[in-house]
Amino acid sequence: MTLVNRILPAEPITTLDDYLAAGGGRAIGAAHQVDADTLIAEVEASGLRGRGGAGFPTGTKWRTVAANRAPELPTTVVVNAAEGEPGTFKDRTILRTNPYAVIEGAIVAAIAVGSSEVVVALKEREPVDRRQVAGAVDEMRATGLLGDIVVRIVTGPAEYLFGEETALLEVVDGRAPLPRIAPPYRRGVVEVVEHDDDVESGSGLAAHVEMAGPGPATVAPPALVDNVETLANVTRIVAEGADWFRALGTERSPGTIVCTVTGDVRRPAVGEVALGTTVREAIETIGGGPVRDRPVKAVLNGVSAAPLPATLLDTPLTYEDMAAVGSGLGTASLIVVGEGTDMTAVAAGAARFLAVESCGQCTPCKADGLTIADTLDRLCAGNGSQVDLDTVGKALSTVADGARCNLARQQQDVIGPIIAGWDDEIVRRATGEAEAVAPMLITEVTALADGEVTLDEAWRAKQPDWTYDDEWSGSYPADELGDHREESG
Numbered sequence: 001m002t003l004v005n006r007i008l009p010a011e012p013i014t015t016l017d018d019y020l021a022a023g024g025g026r027a028i029g030a031a032h033q034v035d036a037d038t039l040i041a042e043v044e045a046s047g048l049r050g051r052g053g054a055g056f057p058t059g060t061k062w063r064t065v066a067a068n069r070a071p072e073l074p075t076t077v078v079v080n081a082a083e084g085e086p087g088t089f090k091d092r093t094i095l096r097t098n099p100y101a102v103i104e105g106a107i108v109a110a111i112a113v114g115s116s117e118v119v120v121a122l123k124e125r126e127p128v129d130r131r132q133v134a135g136a137v138d139e140m141r142a143t144g145l146l147g148d149i150v151v152r153i154v155t156g157p158a159e160y161l162f163g164e165e166t167a168l169l170e171v172v173d174g175r176a177p178l179p180r181i182a183p184p185y186r187r188g189v190v191e192v193v194e195h196d197d198d199v200e201s202g203s204g205l206a207a208h209v210e211m212a213g214p215g216p217a218t219v220a221p222p223a224l225v226d227n228v229e230t231l232a233n234v235t236r237i238v239a240e241g242a243d244w245f246r247a248l249g250t251e252r253s254p255g256t257i258v259c260t261v262t263g264d265v266r267r268p269a270v271g272e273v274a275l276g277t278t279v280r281e282a283i284e285t286i287g288g289g290p291v292r293d294r295p296v297k298a299v300l301n302g303v304s305a306a307p308l309p310a311t312l313l314d315t316p317l318t319y320e321d322m323a324a325v326g327s328g329l330g331t332a333s334l335i336v337v338g339e340g341t342d343m344t345a346v347a348a349g350a351a352r353f354l355a356v357e358s359c360g361q362c363t364p365c366k367a368d369g370l371t372i373a374d375t376l377d378r379l380c381a382g383n384g385s386q387v388d389l390d391t392v393g394k395a396l397s398t399v400a401d402g403a404r405c406n407l408a409r410q411q412q413d414v415i416g417p418i419i420a421g422w423d424d425e426i427v428r429r430a431t432g433e434a435e436a437v438a439p440m441l442i443t444e445v446t447a448l449a450d451g452e453v454t455l456d457e458a459w460r461a462k463q464p465d466w467t468y469d470d471e472w473s474g475s476y477p478a479d480e481l482g483d484h485r486e487e488s489g
C-alpha cells in the first residue's frame with residue numbers, strides 16, 4: 001500500500017503558475033461549459049461523500065441547496081476550514097500545500113448552486129492558513145479565474161463547535177458558535193460581518209468575528225457548507241470526470257481519504273490513501289507503525305466514532321466497513337493508543353473534551369456530559385465505586401436527549417463502546433484494584449510537522465463556560481452568549 005497524491009501534492013504548490021502547470025484551473029472552465037444540472041450530476045455520479053465527518057453525499061447536498069434557492073436573496077458557499085476534531089490536521093495540511101484546489105472547488109460549487117459569494121471560514125488562531133488562502137485568492141483573481149464570484153475570509157473562535165455547520169454560519173453572521181435548529185439549506189448566511197481593519201486581500205474583505213450573542217431570527221437564503229477536503233476532491237472530479245475519481249476506492253466509498261495518524265506511532269503525519277486501505281496499513285504507511293514495544297491497543301477515530309480494538313485493525317477505511325464494525329470513517333483521525341495506556345483515562349479525556357466544548361443550549365448534553373467526565377475522573381483517581389459505573393451508564397442514556405447537534409451523541413458513540421469493550425479494566429477501577437491514572441489529554445492538534453505533533457496544551461485550563469478563569473462560574477456558554485431556544489427553525 002502506498003501513499004496517493006490526488007489531494008495532497010507530493011510537494012507544496014506555492015504559486016498559481018505551479019498549480020496551473022500541474023493541471024489546475026481546468027475545473028472552473030469545465031464547470032462553465034455545462035449547465036448546473038449536468039455539473040451536479042457529475043458530482044453525484046462520482047459518489048463523493050463529504051469529508052467533514054458526516055459523510056453525506058456531496059451531489060445530493062448540492063441539489064438540495066440549488067432547489068432551495070431564494071428568488072431574490074443570494075446563496076452563499078461556505079468552505080468549512082474550522083478544523084478542530086481531536087487528532088485531525090488534514091484540512092490545514094491541504095490548505096497549506098494546495099490552497100488553489102480548495103478555492104477552485106468552492107468556485108465550482110458556487111457555479112453549481114448559483115452563488116456569487118464564497119466564504120472561507122477558518123480559525124483566527126491559524127494566521128498561516130489565512131495568509132495562504134488570501135494570497136491564493138489574490139493570485140487567482142488577478143488572472144480572472146474567479147470570474148465575478150467574490151471570495152471572503154472569515155475567521156472565528158477556537159471552539160470545537162465552530163466547525164459544526166450551523167454554528168459556522170452563526171460565526172459568519174457575526175455571532176457565537178452555537179448550533180441552530182434549521183439546516184444550512186433552509187437558513188444560510190444573512191450578512192458576512194466585515195471589519196475594514198482586517199482587510200488583507202484585494203480580492204475580498206477578510207472578516208473578523210467577535211463572540212457575541214444572537215441577533216434577531218432572520219429569514220435567510222440557503223448556504224452550502226462543504227469541507228476543505230471535499231472541495232479539493234470536487235476540483236479533481238470536475239476536471240477529470242467521475243469515472244477517473246472512481247478508479248480508486250470502493251463502489252460505495254470511491255476516491256481517497258486524507259488521514260491524520262497520531263498517538264503512539266513512530267512518525268505522526270498526514271497522508272492520503274485510497275479508500276479501502278485498512279486501518280493497519282494506514283498506521284504503518286502514514287505513521288511508520290506503532291512505537292517500539294507498544295503494540296496497538298486501540299485506535300480512536302477523533303471523538304466522533306467508536307474506537308477500534310486491536311482485533312479490528314484490518315478493517316478497511318470505507319464508510320461501509322467502518323460502520324459495519326460499529327464505528328465510522330469520520331475524518332479519518334486515527335489516534336493510536338498503545339498497550340499500557342488505561343482505557344478509563346482515554347474515556348475520561350474524550351468525555352472531558354466533549355463536555356467542555358458543549359455549548360449548553362441542550363441541558364442534558366452539558367449537564368450529563370459533565371457528569372460523565374467528572375465520574376470518569378473519579379474512577380481514574382482511584383476513588384470510584386460501582387455506583388460511579390451506574391452513574392456513567394445513566395448519564396450516557398440521557399445525554400443526547402433533545403440534542404440539536406451531533407456533539408451530544410458523540411459522548412454515546414465514543415464513551416459507551418470504551419466502557420463496553422474494555423469493561424474488565426474499568427470495573428477494576430470501580431473496585432479500587434487499579435493504580436490512580438491521569439485522564440488522557442484529548443484536544444485539538446495545533447501543529448503537525450516533521451513527525452512532531454503539538455496538542456493544544458492550554459486547553460487543559462478551559463472551563464465548561466469556555467473561559468480560562470481559575471474557577472468555573474457554574475454557567476453554560478449559551479447562558480452567557482445567548483442561545484436560540486426561541487428560534488422556530
Ligand SMILES: Cc1cc2nc3c(=O)[nH]c(=O)nc-3n(C[C@H](O)[C@H](O)[C@H](O)COP(=O)(O)O)c2cc1C
Pocket residue numbers: 049050051052053054055056058080081082083084085160161162163164165166225226227228230231405406407
Ligand atoms: C461538533 C462538530 C464539529 C464539527 N467540526 C467540523 C470541522 O471542523 N470541519 C468540518 O468540515 N466539518 C465539521 N463538522 C461537520 C459539519 O457539521 C458538516 O457536516 C460539514 O462541514 C459538511 O461538509 P461536508 O459535507 O463536505 O463534509 C462538525 C460537526 C460537529 C457536530
Ligand code: SF4
Pocket residue numbers: 161178179357358359360361362363365366403404405406407408
Ligand atoms: S447538542 Fe450539545 S453542543 Fe450541540 S447544540 Fe446542544 S448543547 Fe450545544
